[in-house]
Amino acid sequence: MIVRQFISWVRTAPAGERAEATRCLARAWLISDLSEDDRAAAEGALLMLLDDASPLVRQAMAEVVAHSLEAPAAIVAALAVDQAAVAVPILER
Numbered sequence: 091m092i093v094r095q096f097i098s099w100v101r102t103a104p105a106g107e108r109a110e111a112t113r114c115l116a117r118a119w120l121i122s123d124l125s126e127d128d129r130a131a132a133e134g135a136l137l138m139l140l141d142d143a144s145p146l147v148r149q150a151m152a153e154v155v156a157h158s159l160e161a162p163a164a165i166v167a168a169l170a171v172d173q174a175a176v177a178v179p180i181l182e183r
Contacts, residue, residue, distance in 0.1 A: 093131035097138065105144035112139050112147050116154035120161065133162055140168045148176040156183045 096115065100108050118124065119132045139147055152169040155161035156179040170180045 093128065093135050097135055100135075100139070100142075105146050108139075108142065108144065109146040109150040112136070112142075113150040113154055115139075116151050120154065120158050133165075136162070136165055140165065145173055145176055148172055149179070152176050152179040156180050 093115075096111065100111065103111070115132055116136060119129065119136060124132060136151060139151060142148060148169060151165070152172070155165055155169065166180060170177050
């Protein structure tokens with residue numbers, strides 16, 4: 091439910107706010123005790139955010155998932171081939 095609200099909100103939010111919210115969502119996916127359904131919904135939202143027009147959003151996600159071996163491989167792979175500001179945190183680790 092919260093992820094659906096997030097997706098609705100993210101469509102109109104400013105880039106800086108989307109970046110911070112994406113950072114929080116990625117952390118929640120990695121360290122929170124989410125139900126299977128919430129975890130799948132959060133991962134789906136993160137996958138959708140890979141297409142965000144602002145590199146700030148993708149960079150925020152990269153900075154969080156770069157520190158985890160548990161991050162979804164599809165997300166890590168997409169971020170690793172993004173523009174340099176996004177890919178560097180992933181490639182450094």
